[in-house]
Amino acid sequence: MTDERPPDAGIVTDRRYGDLPLADAATAAAIIAPDATVLTSGFGSVGYPKLVPLALAEDDRDLELTLVSSGNVGEEIDVALVESGAVARRFSYQSSRVARAMTNRREVAFSDRNASAIGDEVRYGALVDPDVAVVEAVAVGEDWFVPSTSLGQVPAFVAAADELIVELNYAQPRELQALHDIYRPDAPPNRGEIPLDDPGDRIGKPYVSFDPKKLIAVVETDRADSTYMFRDPTSDDLAIAENLGAFLADEVGRTPVFEDAVHLQFGVGSLGNALMGELKKLDFGGRDVVYFGELIQDGLLDMLDAGRLESASATSLALTSDGQDRLFADVERYAEDVVLRPADVSNHPGLIDRFGVVGVNSAIEFDLYGNVNSTHVGGKRMINGVGGSADFNRNSLVSVCALPARLTGRNVSRVVPMAFHVDHTEHDIDVFVTDQGVADVRGLSPVERAERIVENCAHPDYRADLRAYLDDVKTQDSHIPHDVNRAAEWQQ
Amino acid sequence: MTDERPPDAGIVTDRRYGDLPLADAATAAAIIAPDATVLTSGFGSVGYPKLVPLALAEDDRDLELTLVSSGNVGEEIDVALVESGAVARRFSYQSSRVARAMTNRREVAFSDRNASAIGDEVRYGALVDPDVAVVEAVAVGEDWFVPSTSLGQVPAFVAAADELIVELNYAQPRELQALHDIYRPDAPPNRGEIPLDDPGDRIGKPYVSFDPKKLIAVVETDRADSTYMFRDPTSDDLAIAENLGAFLADEVGRTPVFEDAVHLQFGVGSLGNALMGELKKLDFGGRDVVYFGELIQDGLLDMLDAGRLESASATSLALTSDGQDRLFADVERYAEDVVLRPADVSNHPGLIDRFGVVGVNSAIEFDLYGNVNSTHVGGKRMINGVGGSADFNRNSLVSVCALPARLTGRNVSRVVPMAFHVDHTEHDIDVFVTDQGVADVRGLSPVERAERIVENCAHPDYRADLRAYLDDVKTQDSHIPHDVNRAAEWQQ
Structure with missing residues (x-):
C-alpha cells in the first residue's frame, strides 16, 4: 500500500491504495x-x-x-x-x-x-x-x-x-x-x-x-475484455467511403466553419472502421482533422500514426485485439492526443453544436422522406439500441446517414418507402450516403427529398419499385404522401 | 436625428438615427x-x-x-x-x-x-x-x-x-x-x-x-401585429391542467434538482394558455418558478403579477390583444423579469439541459409506444410545423406531452396504435397527460408503456379497441409488436 490518492498527472504506481474491502x-x-x-x-x-x-x-x-x-x-x-x-x-x-x-x-x-x-x-x-x-x-x-x-x-x-x-x-x-x-x-x-x-x-x-x-x-x-472483430471492408463499404469522401471534400470548402479544422464523428462498426480507413487518404485541403465522437476505433489510431489527426475525444476504446495491443504498448504517447470522457461530455448536445461536428452514423434503413430506423427490424424486432446516434444525428452541424443500399447477400433494400420505427426524424438528417451515391437533402421538401433519395441512393434492383411507389402516392394532395398498406407489403 | 448608437441600457428616445435609406x-x-x-x-x-x-x-x-x-x-x-x-x-x-x-x-x-x-x-x-x-x-x-x-x-x-x-x-x-x-x-x-x-x-x-x-x-x-385569440379553457383543458398539476406537485418532491426552483416551459396555444392559467394555483411547495421557454403567453403575465414567477425567458410575445396592451403599458416594469432572446439561445439544447427544464408540449397524437406526431394529420397532411417542440422534448429533464384524449367534438382518438409520422421518438417523452389521466412511462419497456398509456390516457370510448389491438399484437415475438395494416385502418 502506498499513498491514498492517485496522482492527478502521471500514472498510478500500484493497483490498490489504502484499506480496501477485498472479496471474491x-x-x-x-x-x-x-x-x-x-x-x-x-x-x-x-x-x-x-x-x-x-x-x-x-x-x-x-x-x-x-x-x-x-x-x-x-x-x-x-x-x-x-x-x-x-x-x-x-x-x-x-x-x-x-x-x-x-x-x-x-x-x-x-x-x-x-x-x-x-x-x-x-x-x-x-x-x-x-x-x-x-x-x-x-x-x-x-x-x-x-x-x-x-x-x-x-x-x-x-x-x-x-x-x-x-x-x-x-x-x-x-x-x-x-x-x-x-x-x-x-x-x-x-x-x-x-x-x-x-x-x-x-x-x-x-x-x-x-x-x-x-x-x-x-x-x-485478470480476465481480459472482449475486443472487436471487424470484417475486411466489402466493396459496398469501399463505395460508401468513396462517396462520403467526395461529399466531404466538397463540403469542407462550403462554409467558413471548416476553414481551419473539421470535427468528425463516426459511428462504430465495420462500416465505420472502413470509413475511417479510407478517410486518412483524404487531405481535406490541409485542414486539421479532429475527432469528437463516442468510440476510438483502429482507424483513428492509423490516422494519428499517419499524422492525419490532431486529437480524438471519445468515451470508449472500441478496438480490435491488434488495436488494443498497439494502444496498450504506448498508452502515454497516444494519451497526448486521445482523451476518454464520460458519455455525458463526449455526447453532449451543446458540445456537438459548439464544435460544428460532421457526424456520420449508420442505421438499419431509411425511408424516402429521410426518416431513419436504427433499432428495430421491420419496425418490431430490436437489434441493439439507439446508443449515441441520436445525440450526433440531431446536434451535428452536418449529419450523415451512411449504409449499403441493400442488405449484403439478401434481397432486401435498405431504402424503404416508409420506416415503421423512427429513431431519427425527417428533421434530423442532412445527407444520405450509400454505395450508390449521395443524396444531400438540405433545403428540400419531403417529396423533393424522396426524388433525390430514389435516384441517388437506392440500389438499381429496387429503384424502379421505389420510383413507382413515389409516383403513385404523389397523386395524393399531401405534404408527405403515403400508402401505408403498400409500404407494409414492401416490408414483407 | 440624434445620436447614432442606441443606449445599451434605457430606451431609445427616437425612432430613426443617422442617415437612413428611407423608401416606400x-x-x-x-x-x-x-x-x-x-x-x-x-x-x-x-x-x-x-x-x-x-x-x-x-x-x-x-x-x-x-x-x-x-x-x-x-x-x-x-x-x-x-x-x-x-x-x-x-x-x-x-x-x-x-x-x-x-x-x-x-x-x-x-x-x-x-x-x-x-x-x-x-x-x-x-x-x-x-x-x-x-x-x-x-x-x-x-x-x-x-x-x-x-x-x-x-x-x-x-x-x-x-x-x-x-x-x-x-x-x-x-x-x-x-x-x-x-x-x-x-x-x-x-x-x-x-x-x-x-x-x-x-x-x-x-x-x-x-x-x-x-x-x-x-x-x-404603423400597421399593428396580429395578436393571439385564445378560446376559453374547455373542460378537457381544465382536466388536463388538473392532471398535470397533480403530476408536477409530486414530481418536484422527487429529486433535489427541484429543491429550490422549478424551470418550466409550455408550448403555445389555447391548451398551453389554460395550463399556465391553472398553474398559478399550484404553490410548488414554496419553490421558485422560472420560465425558460419559447413564447410569453398571457398566463405568464398573470403569474408575474401574482408574484408566482421569478422570471420568464422566451423569444416572442405570443399575447392576446389584452395581454399586449397590458405589457405595452408597463414594458419597463415587466422587463425586470421578462427577457426576449434569439431562438438559438431560448431553445438551445445545452441550456435546456443545464436548467433541468420540465417541458410541456402538445401534439396532434401519440401512439401506444410513446411516439409523437406533432405535424402531419394521418401522417400525411401538414398542419403547422415542428417549431421548438423537438428542442424541448429531447433536452428537457422531464418532458411531458399533453393533449385531449380525443379530438374535441369529433369521433377521433388522439391516442393511436401507431403514429405514421414521428416528430418525437419513443426515446424523447417521459410523461403523457390527457384529460383522462397521467402515464409516467419512465423506466418502462415499450409494451409496458403501451399498457399504461391505454389505461391512463386513452378516452373510454376508444380504450377497449386500443386494448384489443394491444392484446392481439402482443402475441407476436417482437419488442415493439405492431400490425401496420390494422393500425392504418384505425387512422381511417
Whole structure:
C-alpha cells in the first residue's frame, strides 16, 4: 500500500491504495439484493465488470435484477447473466444474440435511451432507483478508482448508487489512467457550462471520486475484455467511403466553419472502421482533422500514426485485439492526443453544436422522406439500441446517414418507402450516403427529398419499385404522401 | 436625428438615427430579385414585416421567392404573399389555412426545421443561399436596429443575408427594447459556451448590429401585429391542467434538482394558455418558478403579477390583444423579469439541459409506444410545423406531452396504435397527460408503456379497441409488436 490518492498527472504506481474491502466475486455478488438495480460500467463492449456478473449468473437465489449499462457490454453480462434469467429489466443497449432474442420475446423488459442522457436519467430522471454500481478499474483507493477501457456513464452511476463494487482488473494496463478526463457537471439548474474549448483539452481528473462509505467490495481479476472483430471492408463499404469522401471534400470548402479544422464523428462498426480507413487518404485541403465522437476505433489510431489527426475525444476504446495491443504498448504517447470522457461530455448536445461536428452514423434503413430506423427490424424486432446516434444525428452541424443500399447477400433494400420505427426524424438528417451515391437533402421538401433519395441512393434492383411507389402516392394532395398498406407489403 | 448608437441600457428616445435609406414598400420590394431568398423576422405570429410582403404580393413580376421565417408570421405573409403565388419554397413554419393548403398540394415546397437550429442552418448549413433579410424594428440606426415583439432567428438571419430591409413600425412601442437580450454565439468550432447562468440574466445587447453596407431600405409603417385569440379553457383543458398539476406537485418532491426552483416551459396555444392559467394555483411547495421557454403567453403575465414567477425567458410575445396592451403599458416594469432572446439561445439544447427544464408540449397524437406526431394529420397532411417542440422534448429533464384524449367534438382518438409520422421518438417523452389521466412511462419497456398509456390516457370510448389491438399484437415475438395494416385502418 502506498499513498491514498492517485496522482492527478502521471500514472498510478500500484493497483490498490489504502484499506480496501477485498472479496471474491461470489461474496460480492451475494451482497447484491435479489431485486437490486445494478448499474455497470461498460461501453463499446469494453471496460465492463466480468466476475461479479458471472457470479450473479451462478447465484442460486431467484434474482430479478434491473441492469443498467450506458453502452455495449461483453458476454459475461450480455450472454451469461442475461441467459441465466437473473435480469428482469434492462437499460439501455444490448448486442448479443441471446439478449436480443430475450428482448424480442419480452422476457427482459428492455428500454433503450440516448447515450448522452442516461446518466442524468439515472441520477435525476426517475428512470430507476439505483442500488449498486459495479465498475471495472485499473487501480482503486478508499475514495477513488481509475476506470479501465471505457467511461460511459460510470461517474454518474457511481454518484447515483448507494453502494459500489469495484472489479480491479490486472489484465488492463494501469497506464489507461493517462487517457481519462473525468469532468462532472453539477446538478441542474446550477450545472453551468462544460468548459471544454477543444476536443483535445483536459478539464477533469484521471480518476472517479466517491463517498468512501459506498465501497462494499473490491474484487480482483485478470480476465481480459472482449475486443472487436471487424470484417475486411466489402466493396459496398469501399463505395460508401468513396462517396462520403467526395461529399466531404466538397463540403469542407462550403462554409467558413471548416476553414481551419473539421470535427468528425463516426459511428462504430465495420462500416465505420472502413470509413475511417479510407478517410486518412483524404487531405481535406490541409485542414486539421479532429475527432469528437463516442468510440476510438483502429482507424483513428492509423490516422494519428499517419499524422492525419490532431486529437480524438471519445468515451470508449472500441478496438480490435491488434488495436488494443498497439494502444496498450504506448498508452502515454497516444494519451497526448486521445482523451476518454464520460458519455455525458463526449455526447453532449451543446458540445456537438459548439464544435460544428460532421457526424456520420449508420442505421438499419431509411425511408424516402429521410426518416431513419436504427433499432428495430421491420419496425418490431430490436437489434441493439439507439446508443449515441441520436445525440450526433440531431446536434451535428452536418449529419450523415451512411449504409449499403441493400442488405449484403439478401434481397432486401435498405431504402424503404416508409420506416415503421423512427429513431431519427425527417428533421434530423442532412445527407444520405450509400454505395450508390449521395443524396444531400438540405433545403428540400419531403417529396423533393424522396426524388433525390430514389435516384441517388437506392440500389438499381429496387429503384424502379421505389420510383413507382413515389409516383403513385404523389397523386395524393399531401405534404408527405403515403400508402401505408403498400409500404407494409414492401416490408414483407 | 440624434445620436447614432442606441443606449445599451434605457430606451431609445427616437425612432430613426443617422442617415437612413428611407423608401416606400413598393420601392423596397422592387429591389428584391424575383428569385431571391428572403429571410424574415417573425415568431409566435408577431414581430414580422408587413408592408414589404404586401408589396411583394402585389408585385407584377413573376416571383419565385424562397421565404424563410424561424417561426409563425401573420396573414400579410402567410395569406397575402403566399396566396399571390410569389413563394416557391418556404421554411420553417406556417399556420394559415391558405399556406397549409398550398403546402399540402405541394404548390409551395415546404420543409420544417427545429426552431433552435434554423439560424445555424441558414448561416452555416447549406439550407439556403440567403439574399435579403426583411425585419421589423421599433428603432433603427445606420448599423443597428431594435427588434419589435419577437426575436426568433433575426440576428442570425441578418448576419447571413447580403442585404437588409428594415420595417420601422411605429405601432410597436420603443420600450420593447427593454425586453431584448441579444447574444450572438460565435461560429463553430470556436463558439464557446453560452454564458447564461440564470434565465432571468442578461448577457447581450438590446439591439442587433449589422454591417452598414447591408442596409438597402428602411420602410416606415404603423400597421399593428396580429395578436393571439385564445378560446376559453374547455373542460378537457381544465382536466388536463388538473392532471398535470397533480403530476408536477409530486414530481418536484422527487429529486433535489427541484429543491429550490422549478424551470418550466409550455408550448403555445389555447391548451398551453389554460395550463399556465391553472398553474398559478399550484404553490410548488414554496419553490421558485422560472420560465425558460419559447413564447410569453398571457398566463405568464398573470403569474408575474401574482408574484408566482421569478422570471420568464422566451423569444416572442405570443399575447392576446389584452395581454399586449397590458405589457405595452408597463414594458419597463415587466422587463425586470421578462427577457426576449434569439431562438438559438431560448431553445438551445445545452441550456435546456443545464436548467433541468420540465417541458410541456402538445401534439396532434401519440401512439401506444410513446411516439409523437406533432405535424402531419394521418401522417400525411401538414398542419403547422415542428417549431421548438423537438428542442424541448429531447433536452428537457422531464418532458411531458399533453393533449385531449380525443379530438374535441369529433369521433377521433388522439391516442393511436401507431403514429405514421414521428416528430418525437419513443426515446424523447417521459410523461403523457390527457384529460383522462397521467402515464409516467419512465423506466418502462415499450409494451409496458403501451399498457399504461391505454389505461391512463386513452378516452373510454376508444380504450377497449386500443386494448384489443394491444392484446392481439402482443402475441407476436417482437419488442415493439405492431400490425401496420390494422393500425392504418384505425387512422381511417
